[in-house]
Amino acid sequence: MEAPSTTDALMTLMTCRSENELRAVMLKTVLASTKAQAIAVYLPDITGRKLIPFACDGGLPVARLPQLDNEVGTERFRELDVLQTEPFYFGKTPNSAKAQDLSTALFCRHGALVAHRILLETTEGQNTHNQVYVFLLVSAGSAPRLQEEHHTLHVLWRSYFHLSPLLHSLENLQKTEETQVEKSKHQKGQVDSMLSDSLVGRSPQIIQVREKIAQYAQNKYAVLVQGETGAGKEVVARSLHRLSQFSEGPFIAENIAALPENLIESELFGYKKGAFTGAIENRDGLVKRASGGTLFLDEIGDLSVDLQVKLLRILQEKKLRPLGGSKDEAVDFRLICATHVNLKQAIEEGKFRADLFYRITQLTIDVPPLRRREGDRVYLARYFLQEIAVSNGDTSKTLSEEAIAVLEAAELKGNVRELQNCMIKAVFLALDTDEISGSILKQAMNEQVPAVVASDNQISSVASEKGYDGLLLAEQGLRTVVSNFELDLLRNVYSQFEGDRSKMADFLKIPKRTLANKLSKFNCQTMEFDHEN
Numbered sequence: 001m002e003a004p005s006t007t008d009a010l011m012t013l014m015t016c017r018s019e020n021e022l023r024a025v026m027l028k029t030v031l032a033s034t035k036a037q038a039i040a041v042y043l044p045d046i047t048g049r050k051l052i053p054f055a056c057d058g059g060l061p062v063a064r065l066p067q068l069d070n071e072v073g074t075e076r077f078r079e080l081d082v083l084q085t086e087p088f089y090f091g092k093t094p095n096s097a098k099a100q101d102l103s104t105a106l107f108c109r110h111g112a113l114v115a116h117r118i119l120l121e122t123t124e125g126q127n128t129h130n131q132v133y134v135f136l137l138v139s140a141g142s143a144p145r146l147q148e149e150h151h152t153l154h155v156l157w158r159s160y161f162h163l164s165p166l167l168h169s170l171e172n173l174q175k176t177e178e179t180q181v182e183k184s185k186h187q188k189g190q191v192d193s194m195l196s197d198s199l200v201g202r203s204p205q206i207i208q209v210r211e212k213i214a215q216y217a218q219n220k221y222a223v224l225v226q227g228e229t230g231a232g233k234e235v236v237a238r239s240l241h242r243l244s245q246f247s248e249g250p251f252i253a254e255n256i257a258a259l260p261e262n263l264i265e266s267e268l269f270g271y272k273k274g275a276f277t278g279a280i281e282n283r284d285g286l287v288k289r290a291s292g293g294t295l296f297l298d299e300i301g302d303l304s305v306d307l308q309v310k311l312l313r314i315l316q317e318k319k320l321r322p323l324g325g326s327k328d329e330a331v332d333f334r335l336i337c338a339t340h341v342n343l344k345q346a347i348e349e350g351k352f353r354a355d356l357f358y359r360i361t362q363l364t365i366d367v368p369p370l371r372r373r374e375g376d377r378v379y380l381a382r383y384f385l386q387e388i389a390v391s392n393g394d395t396s397k398t399l400s401e402e403a404i405a406v407l408e409a410a411e412l413k414g415n416v417r418e419l420q421n422c423m424i425k426a427v428f429l430a431l432d433t434d435e436i437s438g439s440i441l442k443q444a445m446n447e448q449v450p451a452v453v454a455s456d457n458q459i460s461s462v463a464s465e466k467g468y469d470g471l472l473l474a475e476q477g478l479r480t481v482v483s484n485f486e487l488d489l490l491r492n493v494y495s496q497f498e499g500d501r502s503k504m505a506d507f508l509k510i511p512k513r514t515l516a517n518k519l520s521k522f523n524c525q526t527m528e529f530d531h532e533n
């Protein structure tokens with residue numbers, strides 16, 4: 001076989017991708033170029049007195065090669081030695097007990113050795129080996145072209161010691177990159193699992209929402225979360241907070257619509273003692289309390305235009321002046337707002353300021369209604385059944401085929417909240433059975449408090465169930481009967497949930513804003529229900 005040219009040999013070396021590969025290819029290349037049977041390569045140690053095995057092919061493994069005294073280098077070994085006739089001994093002296101034929105020591109067989117001492121240039125400032133000792137076992141009687149061979153080896157080993165540190169750095173870089181990729185995969189895995197635990201669902205639509213949350217969580221921009229009531233806007237806001245740099249700080253949530261109009265300002269921005277009658281001490285507002293964390297303002301569309309101006313100033317200047325205060329106080333928080341109304345329309349109607357709109361919608365997340373999430377109803381229903389079972393220390397109930405069909409056909413205007421309530425009711429209606437049937441599920445759905453948007457017929461039929469007779473209806477008219485019924489219902493729900501508005505709104509499947517409106521309509525902010533209406 002024709003020996004490869006030096007250029008070809010160099011090209012082959014340059015295709016190597018790791019130090020190990022380079023070393024193996026180098027030895028093969030040298031064997032091919034010199035037509036030797038075996039090769040052992042040595043480097044001098046730091047003192048220069050010993051030669052340390054570095055690489056080999058065709059003989060003993062490197063670990064079993066002996067160290068050599070560098071007498072070869074100093075006394076007997078010239079730059080190029082052909083040791084074909086005389087055995088080449090190493091050891092203290094050729095006659096000492098330790099003396100041994102070098103070819104046997106290196107290759108376990110006595111044979112003709114060619115030894116090259118290759119002088120490399122040292123690169124200033126770099127710890128480059130400046131000599132390489134190459135021992136080749138050649139066929140007896142072969143006549144190597146020694147000078148030419150020596151030149152080739154010189155070129156190859158020089159190139160080797162240039163390429164080797166480059167590959168070493170490349171490998172380190174790759175390892176670092178791989179570790180970073182692994183690390184970020186691991187982090188992504190953690191984020192994914194945290195998000196799919198809180199924002200449950202596997203529809204492409206909800207997966208997209210989760211992706212947006214993961215993407216937006218790491219920055220400080222304000223986020224507007226839009227979606228129908230009960231769709232999970234607050235769940236999204238909480239997830240954003242948990243994944244953000246503010247996660248160690250507080251998550252302060254407030255529903256603007258649920259706050260009485262006259263209290264919104266002091267609740268949000270706080271006040272100083274004496275700012276108004278009843279301000280008997282300094283009190284931090286929600287904005288101040290959210291400092292270092294996240295402020296979640298639900299139903300932001302309900303903020304009065306005056307307060308919109310004040311909020312905008314705070315967002316722009318990161319400073320807050322409480323009611324009755326004379327100094328600005330620094331605040332730093334991430335703002336997340338939610339709305340189920342179209343804010344652009346509110347701007348057109350003059351109810352919402354465009355400048356605030358742009359400030360709070362640096363990023364937006366649309367939470368799709370349940371009806372637009374393919375496959376999530378049943379998935380979520382099973383999830384809630386499991387959750388209920390865990391909290392009851394029970395085994396999870398299953399859904400019959402019929403129940404699944406009922407679920408798929410249901411309107412679920414109250415979105416996930418309605419579905420969750422339905423499942424709670426269904427579990428308690430199906431106490432004696434492990435499976436929730438279609439009829440139980442229908443019953444659970446019907447047991448939900450009639451929707452505020454229920455038709456007159458539905459209302460009068462519920463009214464008659466509740467004891468409002470037709471006579472009364474004829475006497476007072478539908479409006480009064482319905483109104484009284486609603487008041488009665490609110491009073492019952494109030495006592496059931498001890499005035500907790502969030503729970504009341506959840507139970508009634510209405511936004512807290514609607515609940516707040518109804519309470520003020522009945523003049524019962526304090527739920528001391530005056531029969532005014």
Ligand SMILES: Nc1ncnc2c1ncn2[C@@H]1O[C@H](COP(=O)(O)OP(=O)(O)OP(=O)(O)O)[C@@H](O)[C@H]1O
Pocket residue numbers: 198199200201227228229230231232233234235236298338340416417420510511512
């Ligand atoms: N994807 C989901 N996975 C698990 N639970 C959810 C999910 N979406 C919503 N929920 C649950 O549904 C209920 C309503 O969710 P949330 O309060 O976030 O809705 P919302 O859109 O903010 O409602 P509103 O507009 O009435 O304030 C909560 O009990 C919440 O835990």
